[in-house]
Amino acid sequence: MKPSRASDPYWMLLPTLLLLLVFFVFPLALLVKHSFFSWDLLTPARFVGVENYRSLLRSGELWQTFRTTLSMSSAVVFGSMMAGLGLALLLDRPGRWAAFVRSAVFSAYVVSWVSVGLLFLWLLDADSGVLAGVFRFFAHGRAPRWLSDPALAPWAVAAVTIWKITGYALVLFLAGLQDVPQSILEAAELDGASPAQRLASITWPLLRPTTLFVATTSLISSFQLFDVVRVMTQGGPVRSTTVFVYAIYEQLFLDLRVGRASAEAVAFFGILLLLTGAQFWLFRSREGA
Amino acid sequence: MTGSLLGACADPAVPKGRTLVSLWFSYGGKNREVLESLVQRFNRGQTRDFVQAVYQGDYFEGLAKLRTAIAARCAPVLSHVVGEVVPYLAEAAVLEPLEDYPGLRELDLIPELGQERTWSGGGARPLCALPFNRSTPIAYLNGQLFARAGLAAPRDWQELRAVAKALSERKAGGRFGFGCPINWWFWVALVGQAGGSIVAENGRISLGDEAGVQALELWQGLVRDGLLKPPPGRDYNAWEQCNQDFLSGRAAMIWSSTAFLKYLEEHARFPVIAAPLPAGSKRAVPTGGTFWVVLRAADSARKAAAARFLRFMHEPEQVIEWSTRTGYIPVTRAAVRALEQRGYYTAHPNDRVALEQLAVAQPWPWSVDLFRIQREIVQPRLESAVIAQGNARQTLTEARALALEPT
Numbered sequence: 001m002k003p004s005r006a007s008d009p010y011w012m013l014l015p016t017l018l019l020l021l022v023f024f025v026f027p028l029a030l031l032v033k034h035s036f037f038s039w040d041l042l043t044p045a046r047f048v049g050v051e052n053y054r055s056l057l058r059s060g061e062l063w064q065t066f067r068t069t070l071s072m073s074s075a076v077v078f079g080s081m082m083a084g085l086g087l088a089l090l091l092d093r094p095g096r097w098a099a100f101v102r103s104a105v106f107s108a109y110v111v112s113w114v115s116v117g118l119l120f121l122w123l124l125d126a127d128s129g130v131l132a133g134v135f136r137f138f139a140h141g142r143a144p145r146w147l148s149d150p151a152l153a154p155w156a157v158a159a160v161t162i163w164k165i166t167g168y169a170l171v172l173f174l175a176g177l178q179d180v181p182q183s184i185l186e187a188a189e190l191d192g193a194s195p196a197q198r199l200a201s202i203t204w205p206l207l208r209p210t211t212l213f214v215a216t217t218s219l220i221s222s223f224q225l226f227d228v229v230r231v232m233t234q235g236g237p238v239r240s241t242t243v244f245v246y247a248i249y250e251q252l253f254l255d256l257r258v259g260r261a262s263a264e265a266v267a268f269f270g271i272l273l274l275l276t277g278a279q280f281w282l283f284r285s286r287e288g289a
Numbered sequence: 290m291t292g293s294l295l296g297a298c299a300d301p302a303v304p305k306g307r308t309l310v311s312l313w314f315s316y317g318g319k320n321r322e323v324l325e326s327l328v329q330r331f332n333r334g335q336t337r338d339f340v341q342a343v344y345q346g347d348y349f350e351g352l353a354k355l356r357t358a359i360a361a362r363c364a365p366v367l368s369h370v371v372g373e374v375v376p377y378l379a380e381a382a383v384l385e386p387l388e389d390y391p392g393l394r395e396l397d398l399i400p401e402l403g404q405e406r407t408w409s410g411g412g413a414r415p416l417c418a419l420p421f422n423r424s425t426p427i428a429y430l431n432g433q434l435f436a437r438a439g440l441a442a443p444r445d446w447q448e449l450r451a452v453a454k455a456l457s458e459r460k461a462g463g464r465f466g467f468g469c470p471i472n473w474w475f476w477v478a479l480v481g482q483a484g485g486s487i488v489a490e491n492g493r494i495s496l497g498d499e500a501g502v503q504a505l506e507l508w509q510g511l512v513r514d515g516l517l518k519p520p521p522g523r524d525y526n527a528w529e530q531c532n533q534d535f536l537s538g539r540a541a542m543i544w545s546s547t548a549f550l551k552y553l554e555e556h557a558r559f560p561v562i563a564a565p566l567p568a569g570s571k572r573a574v575p576t577g578g579t580f581w582v583v584l585r586a587a588d589s590a591r592k593a594a595a596a597r598f599l600r601f602m603h604e605p606e607q608v609i610e611w612s613t614r615t616g617y618i619p620v621t622r623a624a625v626r627a628l629e630q631r632g633y634y635t636a637h638p639n640d641r642v643a644l645e646q647l648a649v650a651q652p653w654p655w656s657v658d659l660f661r662i663q664r665e666i667v668q669p670r671l672e673s674a675v676i677a678q679g680n681a682r683q684t685l686t687e688a689r690a691l692a693l694e695p696t
Contacts, residue, residue, distance in 0.1 A: 043381050148676070237519075239672075253350075253353040253357075256356050256357075257665075
């Protein structure tokens with residue numbers, strides 16, 4: 001379609017462009033500018049060049065936060081995908097029971113993060129929590145300190161996140177399974193393929209685009225993990241659950257280090273940019289294949 | 290946060306002809322209830338001023354909002370902040386000097402709780418902070434367990450260890466002899482007890498030197514041997530968890546603030562005994578809690594109204610009500626005298642513990658870096674040393690080096 005006037009598309013794009021400029025480009029530019037200053041909001045800002053970045057690197061904070069975020073994200077992506085796929089394969093059938101379980105699993109996805117955090121804070125209490133009771137009953141000993149042991153806390157928080165977002169993966173995998181042609185599965189069955197062979201050679205390859213989509217979206221949401229960390233561990237113990245968004249919040253709102261928080265946010269933005277690039281590359285290589 | 294800021298900037302409905310004083314506070318639960326009742330009493334008792342109290346989260350959240358609001362030129366007239374941050378705010382020139390407001394110089398404060406002795410040399414500086422909820426760390430003992438075991442409150446570090454050991458039960462669903470949040474305030478108490486101070490007399494940030502190491506090693510040993518439960522969570526989440534451990538009998542003895550005295554007494558199903566902290570090579574405690582501050586950016590009429598409210602809050606009646614309903618230390622000598630005359634301390638011996646500990650209270654250094662050292666340098670390393678059992682000496686050497694770095 002050809003516009004009647006050459007300028008028409010630009011006028012139509014203008015509101016969106018303005019919104020993007022005001023709410024995205026301008027704050028981003030401000031963020032980059034602040035990352036070169038030392039500022040506590042009260043005393044005048046002081047230009048420090050790349051010192052904020054250097055300090056983040058030298059203290060090992062950037063690397064540690066990245067490592068924590070990446071390991072928790074990997075656990076969340078892998079766990080939610082496996083749980084979502086497994087449940088989808090089990091629940092991809094008619095009947096009231098399957099519909100009830102599907103709804104029950106998905107219901108966790110619509111509960112607020114803060115409620116989930118508070119609920120699991122109680123469930124995982126190492127002394128009076130439900131899980132501690134189960135542990136005591138079977139293992140006859142003190143339950144592990146899920147949230148106060150630095151070696152366990154990241155995995156406990158990751159497990160809570162998996163519990164919360166598995167419903168989303170389940171719905172997407174169920175939709176993906178609807179697209180797998182029954183005729184191919186029936187033909188394979190007639191040829192004597194076992195259920196495991198049908199899953200490995202037909203269902204799984206045909207679910208690849210869904211898998212890629214689920215992986216990408218859950219990776220992005222797991223990188224934005226904040227509420228559950230804020231409620232359950234406040235980044236501790238020993239910074240073992242300090243993920244990127246929480247680290248930025250802590251630097252900015254608790255320590256009032258605007259410069260260092262900005263530098264950390266810029267680094268986080270760079271990492272997300274790389275991940276998005278990798279996602280585009282993966283999608284394009286799939287389309288080209 | 291944005292909501293709070295906008296709320297402070299807007300001109301809310303105020304009874305006609307009254308001067309509005311916006312007050313940002315950081316108490317939940319019972320303390321909030323008491324403060325709000327005192328504010329209502331002030332608002333009802335006169336027709337000139339109107340205080341509007343708005344809750345802003347815990348101390349650190351409240352402080353973050355306050356600093357952001359100051360930067361956004363949208364600060365309240367009145368707030369209260371932890372002692373560690375007062376020198377920083379005063380040096381940033383955002384606090385209103387208070388000595389010229391009628392009556393604020395003559396409040397008959399207990400010196401250890403006022404600006405005069407809370408900070409080294411605090412009396413020589415312009416008056417910018419008045420004590421509100423002031424506290425010291427104290428020990429809370431489960432009276433039932435202590436009586437059953439025939440034990441008394443530990444008087445020194447050796448006894449602390451022995452008592453914690455005697456009261457720990459390692460079986461399933463067992464109990465810890467001792468519970469304490471891994472928090473800078475308690476570490477400062479231990480450093481003082483070991484004979485050190487955070488800042489040396491010549492102004493060098495020493496973090497207690499050898500005393501700092503001894504304090505950390507005591508904690509590490511208690512955790513390693515399963516005698517001390519470091520509660521999960523950080524900041525006040527950990528404090529709350531520690532209280533819950535005590536109330537549910539999962540910890541036989543805890544260290545916490547005197548601020549929780551009434552809360553623990555009212556909620557425990559056993560007798561609660563308050564006791565002073567034990568001695569190391571000597572007895573020492575830091576003071577804690579918050580100070581009233583008036584923000585310099587507010588207009589003069591509102592600042593004068595805030596000063597009138599502060600005068601009201603320091604009258605014996607209000608000081609006594611605040612103190613006896615919460616557990617915080619009464620901040621004026623007149624209030625203490627009145628309580629003694631009424632026989633209050635004879636009937637409530639737990640309330641006397643923190644007051645008497647003021648005799649061994651150590652002043653804080655007047656340092657603009659104190660808050661940064663606490664939040665960014667020491668607190669995260671305490672967790673790492675105590676929970677992950679890092680090397681105490683190395684941890685403090687690293688912390689000292691960081692504290693000396695320019696910001």
